[in-house]
Amino acid sequence: MSEISTVLQLTCSIKLFYHNTDLWYNIKRPEMQDEMNMKKQKKDWILIGGLLAIALLTAIGFWLFSDRGTQVTVYVDGEEVGRWSLEASVDEVIQTEAGSNRLVIKDGKAAITEADCPDEICIKQGQISRTGQTIVCLPHKLVIEVEGKAEENELDAIAK
Numbered sequence: 001m002s003e004i005s006t007v008l009q010l011t012c013s014i015k016l017f018y019h020n021t022d023l024w025y026n027i028k029r030p031e032m033q034d035e036m037n038m039k040k041q042k043k044d045w046i047l048i049g050g051l052l053a054i055a056l057l058t059a060i061g062f063w064l065f066s067d068r069g070t071q072v073t074v075y076v077d078g079e080e081v082g083r084w085s086l087e088a089s090v091d092e093v094i095q096t097e098a099g100s101n102r103l104v105i106k107d108g109k110a111a112i113t114e115a116d117c118p119d120e121i122c123i124k125q126g127q128i129s130r131t132g133q134t135i136v137c138l139p140h141k142l143v144i145e146v147e148g149k150a151e152e153n154e155l156d157a158i159a160k
């Protein structure tokens with residue numbers, strides 16, 4: 001998730017900033033080093049607490065704003081072969097050159113429930129329901145993706 005790397009980058013730059021300030025104080029007033037070290041420790045805890053809070057809020061925000069998908073699109077070898085509403089009740093066997101996968105959409109969630117691929121990783125990926133989530137069956141070159149209205153609007157805006 002790009003949010004996490006942003007938080008990490010922020011952590012690094014804030015840390016660097018604090019380091020430089022401390023360094024400056026230490027050079028200027030070496031007799032105050034002990035006091036500064038104690039202050040620094042306290043400051044570190046405040047910093048860590050603050051960053052944890054930011055990370056938590058980012059995670060909550062991501063969860064709230066990554067919106068529920070509205071449709072499920074199935075691609076085989078990059079070609080779209082089917083599209084269903086996530087609200088529909090679907091039980092379809094998708095035949096590919098390499099084998100078949102059974103797609104089930106129920107209660108707003110999509111999943112592969114059966115497949116004749118050797119690894120069955122697609123089945124283990126479980127249910128998906130949020131925009132951008134995918135199930136991939138590599139042996140069958142099959143991708144199932146949840147798409148949403150927000151995403152389409154964004155694409156439209158870019159196209160215009």
Ligand SMILES: [Zn+2]
Binds near residue numbers: 119120137140
């Ligand atoms: Zn599979």
